[in-house]
Each structure stands twice: as structure tokens, then as C-alpha cells.
Amino acid sequence: MRQRLGLGLSPISDIVTLLELELGVRVYIRRIDGGISGLFAYDEALGACILLNGNHPRDRRAQTAAHELGHLVSTRREPEVLEEGVTENSREERYANTFGRAFMTPARAVMQKFKEITVGSEKLTRRHVIVLAHFFGVSREAIVRRLEELKLAKSGTWDWFQANGSISDQQAAQVLGDLSGPDLHKVDADRPTTLRLGLLAGEAWRRGILSEGQLARMLHLDRVELRRMFDGLEIEGSEADGALMPD
Amino acid sequence: MLFSGPTMTSLLDTMPPTEVGERLREARENAKFTQAEAAEAADLSRTTLISIEQGQRKVRIDELRRLTNFYKLSINELMRQEAVQANLTPKFRKLFQQEDDAVETAVKKLEGLAKAETELERLLGVQHFRNYPPERLFSRGTCEPKPNRTLSICGSDSVWD
Numbered sequence: 106m107r108q109r110l111g112l113g114l115s116p117i118s119d120i121v122t123l124l125e126l127e128l129g130v131r132v133y134i135r136r137i138d139g140g141i142s143g144l145f146a147y148d149e150a151l152g153a154c155i156l157l158n159g160n161h162p163r164d165r166r167a168q169t170a171a172h173e174l175g176h177l178v179s180t181r182r183e184p185e186v187l188e189e190g191v192t193e194n195s196r197e198e199r200y201a202n203t204f205g206r207a208f209m210t211p212a213r214a215v216m217q218k219f220k221e222i223t224v225g226s227e228k229l230t231r232r233h234v235i236v237l238a239h240f241f242g243v244s245r246e247a248i249v250r251r252l253e254e255l256k257l258a259k260s261g262t263w264d265w266f267q268a269n270g271s272i273s274d275q276q277a278a279q280v281l282g283d284l285s286g287p288d289l290h291k292v293d294a295d296r297p298t299t300l301r302l303g304l305l306a307g308e309a310w311r312r313g314i315l316s317e318g319q320l321a322r323m324l325h326l327d328r329v330e331l332r333r334m335f336d337g338l339e340i341e342g343s344e345a346d347g348a349l350m351p352d
Numbered sequence: 353m354l355f356s357g358p359t360m361t362s363l364l365d366t367m368p369p370t371e372v373g374e375r376l377r378e379a380r381e382n383a384k385f386t387q388a389e390a391a392e393a394a395d396l397s398r399t400t401l402i403s404i405e406q407g408q409r410k411v412r413i414d415e416l417r418r419l420t421n422f423y424k425l426s427i428n429e430l431m432r433q434e435a436v437q438a439n440l441t442p443k444f445r446k447l448f449q450q451e452d453d454a455v456e457t458a459v460k461k462l463e464g465l466a467k468a469e470t471e472l473e474r475l476l477g478v479q480h481f482r483n484y485p486p487e488r489l490f491s492r493g494t495c496e497p498k499p500n501r502t503l504s505i506c507g508s509d510s511v512w513d
């Protein structure tokens with residue numbers, strides 16, 4: 106997959122856009138209740154579809170997305186509900202989990218970055234964890250467990266952190282400064298639609314094929330959210346909205 | 353009026369009653385009304401509504417208007433040619449219990465959005481570009497990752513393709 110996408114060992118900065126615009130998977134982010142991390146389904150007419158929970162932070166959504174990508178690869182025809190905190194032991198689940206981990210945090214990349222970032226230190230500090238997690242775009246827990254799995258950290262390291270005051274968001278903010286921030290998570294989760302859907306909706310609106318009300322209903326948004334999405338888009342034939350396409 | 357196309361009555365003539373009925377049933381379910389409630393609102397008997405939804409009786413334009421009003425849809429929206437009839441809910445059925453509202457709500461959201469996107473594609477005359485990887489079915493062996501190798505028997509294997 107990484108080779109197919111020309112990713113090599115690089116971290117995945119935006120898996121949702123990758124899924125949407127490179128693979129052509131339909132991805133949506135909405136706030137979901139009920140302890141659900143995500144859904145995956147495949148239909149002949151619709152194609153592969155993924156729903157991620159907008160209530161989860163961005164790195165967790167990325168991990169869910171990577172897991173669902175594993176399903177796309179292996180058990181495409183079977184739908185899935187990924188629930189919070191439920192560890193399934195089926196082969197399909199283990200595959201998707203392994204795939205997800207390897208996709209977001211490939212072993213060789215983790216080993217390399219780990220060496221660079223810990224610079225010979227004897228201890229794995231919170232700062233190390235924060236930076237590594239940020240680099241790979243995964244949660245702090247995910248990166249520590251991956252380090253344990255790859256035997257770069259002692260088994261039980263995450264539990265140790267949890268028992269010793271954990272690694273807080275405030276600490277992460279201190280280390281990362283401008284690079285992180287709850288704002289980033291919030292912006293993503295509150296964006297009314299994912300990119301492709303927004304582009305299609307914008308074009309339909311611009312061409313006058315659908316009204317605001319119709320679009321709002323179709324996309325399960327209220328008019329305020331829809332207008333926010335179209336903010337900045339000129340309507341009714343403004344000259345400055347865009348350049349003409351070549352013939 | 354933004355919709356331009358064949359007139360409503362001609363569409364009503366050409367679309368098979370079973371399809372009209374199916375769309376009405378879906379619209380009613382999306383609006384979360386029972387057949388009894390919808391029938392009353394549209395001034396129909398319940399049995400009449402049932403036979404309309406099942407395609408046994410053709411709906412009349414005035415009845416259609418009353419029903420779509422009640423469901424808060426325009427007739428245009430209901431009758432749109434590009435509307436997608438795929439359904440994800442049945443696929444998920446075996447994964448959730450009947451009482452599992454949260455899952456059903458989430459599935460409906462996904463279904464609604466996917467259908468909306470597909471419908472927009474059809475309206476815009478746009479193809480959905482798909483670039484899925486080839487399906488990798490399971491091979492033998494366990495899914496234990498091997499730290500010192502980048503490949504394992506499954507899972508991370510396909511990551512490298």
C-alpha cells in the first residue's frame with residue numbers, strides 16, 4: 106500500500122485526504138454517539154465508505170481510518186462497526202489492527218525516529234513520547250504500545266506512564282507549542298464535510314442544480330453549517346470566483 | 353424553481369409504481385413516521401398508503417404532494433432520477449441487535465452521506481474515481497508482527513505493496 110501510494114517510510118499527515126483523494130474511498134466525519142469509533146461498508150453502487158467519529162481527537166480518528174483501510178484490503182465485502190474499547194479477537198480484527206499499526210507507524214520508520222529522538226538517552230521521557238506521537242500522527246498511547254511491540258521500550262511502559270501521572274495534553278502543548286493544539290482537532294471535527302463532498306456540493310450549488318435547502322437536507326447539515334461551508338464562495342456569477350478552465 | 357427536467361406528471365407516469373412506492377416508504381422512514389401517521393396526515397387510509405408503498409396502486413399527484421409535504425421534501429427531491437437506491441443498513445443488520453439505536457443511527461448517517469455524494473456525482477455528470485488496492489485474502493499463519501523484519505505473514509505485509 107505504501108509503495109502503491111509512493112509513501113515510503115514517511116508519516117501519514119492526513120489519512121482522510123489520502124483515502125478520499127488518492128484511493129477514492131468515501132470518508133465522512135460526524136459526531137457519533139454510543140461508543141463507536143467508526144464504520145466501514147462496501148457496496149457495488151456506492152463503493153467503499155467509512156464513517157469516523159468527530160468526537161474523537163484527530164490522531165485517534167487517523168488510527169481508526171488506518172484500521173478501516175486494513176478492512177478495505179482484506180475483508181472488503183464485510184461491513185464493520187468499530188467500537189471503542191472492544192478488542193475483537195477474530196482474525197479479521199487482528200489483521201486490520203496489525204495493518205493499521207504498520208501503516209501509521211511502520212517498524213523501520215519507528216526504529217529510525219526513535220534512535221534520532223532519544224539521542225542515546227537511557228530513559229524514555231514524556232518529551233520523547235510526545236514528539237514521536239506527533240511525528241507519526243498517532244496518539245501517545247499508540248506510539249508507546251508500538252514501541253513496546255517493537256521491543257524498543259520495555260513491556261508495560263504505557264502502564265507505567267499511566268500509573269505515574271500519565272502524559273497530559275498540557276504537557277504535549279508545552280512541548281509542541283504552536284505545532285499542536287486542540288484547535289486543530291476541533292477545526293477538523295467541526296468542518297461540515299470532508300473535502301470531496303464539499304467540492305461536489307459547492308459545484309452543484311454554483312451551477313444552481315440544487316438549492317441551499319436541498320443541499321442542507323442531503324448532507325444532514327443545518328443551513329448555518331452549509332453557509333459556513335460556502336463562505337467565501339461567490340454565487341450568482343461573480344467574475345472573481347475562479348479562472349476559466351482551458352478549452 | 354431550480355429543477356429543470358421532465359414534468360412531474362410525466363415522471364409519475366414513467367417511473368414504475370413500485371419504485372415510487374419504495375421512495376415514498378424510504379422517505380417516510382427517514383422522517384421517522386409510521387404508516388398510520390403518514391396516512392392520516394395525507395388524508396389516506398392506512399391500507400391505501402400501504403398499497404401505494406408496495407407499488408400496487410399508483411399514487412395521485414395531489415396525494416404525492418400531501419405526503420412529501422408531510423415528510424418535508426419537495427416532490428423534485430423525491431422523484432429525482434439521479435437518486436441512489438443502494439442500501440447499507442441491511443448489510444449491517446447482522447452486526448447489531450435490533451435495539452442498538454446508536455449503531456443504526458450511525459449506519460443511517462453513513463448511508464445518507466454516501467448516497468448524497470453519489471447523487472451529486474450523477475447530477476454533475478462526474479465519475480467516481482476508485483483506486484482501491486487489490487483485495488488481499490488471508491494467507492496462512494498468525495498475525496504476529498516481527499520487530500526485526502518489516503514484513504510479517506499478514507497485516508503489515510500488504511502495507512508494503
